[in-house]
Amino acid sequence: MEKCLDCNAILTKEEKICFTCGAPVRRKDEGAGVAGNLVRIINVLLVISGVLTLASIFFSFTPPFAKCAVATLILGIVKSSAAQMVERKKK
Secondary structure (H helix, E strand, O other): OEEOOOOOOEEOOOOOEOOOOOOEOOOOOOOOHHHHHHHHHHHHHHHHHHHHHHHHHHOOOOOOHHHHHHHHHHHHHHHHHHHHHHHHHHO
């Protein structure tokens, strides 16, 4: 059972327009696209950077802590921004 993403009316799979609010039906199972894939890549990079930042505290063979911390901070901001852009595109 699917619901309209605008008004939560129950829809059938054949409907292209919501009978309650008249909005075009957007399916949840549509592909994530390039933007969604980019957000996933940024998430992976953020996790790697966070682990590397923690490792830089304890080990000397990693990059300096300051560089790792700045990279993690920048990736966190980019992730937040990219996630907001993807959400805006879905609406």
